[in-house]
Amino acid sequence: MKVLFIGGTGLISSACSELAVQRGIQLTILNRAQSRRYPPPAAAELLTADVHANPAGLAALLAERDFDVVVDWIAYTPQDIERDLTLFTGKTGQFIFISSASAYQKPLVHYMISEETPLENPYWQYSRDKIACETRLMEAFHRDGFPVTIVRPSLTYGPSNLTLCTNSWQHPYTIIARMRAGKPVIVPGDGTSLWVCTWNGDFAVGFLGLFGRPDTLGEVFHITSGEVLTWNQLYTQVYSALRVTPNIVHIPSDWLAAWDAEYTGSLIGDKSNSVVFDNSKIKRFVPEFDCQVPWSEGVKRVIAWFDADASRRTIDAESDQQWDAIITAYARAFPVPKKSG
Numbered sequence: 001m002k003v004l005f006i007g008g009t010g011l012i013s014s015a016c017s018e019l020a021v022q023r024g025i026q027l028t029i030l031n032r033a034q035s036r037r038y039p040p041p042a043a044a045e046l047l048t049a050d051v052h053a054n055p056a057g058l059a060a061l062l063a064e065r066d067f068d069v070v071v072d073w074i075a076y077t078p079q080d081i082e083r084d085l086t087l088f089t090g091k092t093g094q095f096i097f098i099s100s101a102s103a104y105q106k107p108l109v110h111y112m113i114s115e116e117t118p119l120e121n122p123y124w125q126y127s128r129d130k131i132a133c134e135t136r137l138m139e140a141f142h143r144d145g146f147p148v149t150i151v152r153p154s155l156t157y158g159p160s161n162l163t164l165c166t167n168s169w170q171h172p173y174t175i176i177a178r179m180r181a182g183k184p185v186i187v188p189g190d191g192t193s194l195w196v197c198t199w200n201g202d203f204a205v206g207f208l209g210l211f212g213r214p215d216t217l218g219e220v221f222h223i224t225s226g227e228v229l230t231w232n233q234l235y236t237q238v239y240s241a242l243r244v245t246p247n248i249v250h251i252p253s254d255w256l257a258a259w260d261a262e263y264t265g266s267l268i269g270d271k272s273n274s275v276v277f278d279n280s281k282i283k284r285f286v287p288e289f290d291c292q293v294p295w296s297e298g299v300k301r302v303i304a305w306f307d308a309d310a311s312r313r314t315i316d317a318e319s320d321q322q323w324d325a326i327i328t329a330y331a332r333a334f335p336v337p338k339k340s341g
Helices: 011-022 055-062 078-088 125-144 173-181 200-208 231-242 253-259 262-271 280-285 295-307 317-333
Strands: 002-006 026-031 045-048 069-072 095-098 148-153 185-188 220-223 248-251
Touching: 002 011, 011 026, 011 200, 055 078, 069 078, 078 095, 078 125, 095 125, 125 148, 125 262, 173 185, 173 231, 173 295, 173 317, 185 231, 185 253, 185 262, 185 317, 200 220, 220 280, 231 248, 231 295, 248 253, 248 317, 253 262, 253 317
Parallel strands: 002 026, 002 069, 026 045, 069 095, 095 148, 148 220, 185 248
Antiparallel strands: none
16 A cells, blocks of 8 residues: 655654554655654655645656555645645545544533534634635535545644643653652643543554545544543643652633633633543444553653653743743732631
């Protein structure tokens, strides 16, 4: 099977790349540069191109090629989809679009999320763009037979990234450093909302099970763990793995969003909501999908990855200072009453 990954060296896609070559898939990875954090598998063919800046060059590079499966890991806007429709119509048997579970209705009208849950997120432009991409692709499927399959990951993590809702995406060791130093760590709200975190290797099993399947065309799947934990549990299990005492400060999500508008999308439009996913559809199509790595084990692997090499332990000083400022301001506005007696 010939498969093209556009991207393929990110947090989720790197695990899928590794599993693909292990399964004997003839994998081509197209990216603009080598990733230091997620190097591509040695067995993959590498193509260099900037899909966003040079579509004409990309078209020339792929002109004589066709693939059984194309996965675009880095399509975010309808403009990206129009480019992909031009490039791959008639040149692939399956095009897989990576959408996002953040596109699901906010706020939810029912706690259990299935693929039939409406798509509507008024808080996050990223999610609205993903919805627009899905709409365009399904239009192309129904009108022109474009062979699309849509996949909606939720919060997926791996050895090199601890995807807590208050952390630095580019420098994920930052939250671990705060915990180890005994500094307070922000947990949005009261920490009791439910969430699901999925190990990237577990996601890869469900994802690759969709490859080359005519019965998945025109279908939508989310692929997530079935382990549901509160944010308090997610944070305290990291503390437990680090063997340090928790030092958590609960701050309302809307207060955080008022401080920094970035939290409007990532918290109010996503992680401050409780999410529980019905994974019966992906399990029906891919029976071997069964998440093996619980959060308590995954965080140990993440910590071990950082501890194995000091160069990996980079700190986002700006975010670290911002959290200190937020905590100080919140404590000033809402001081904890002193205990009497």
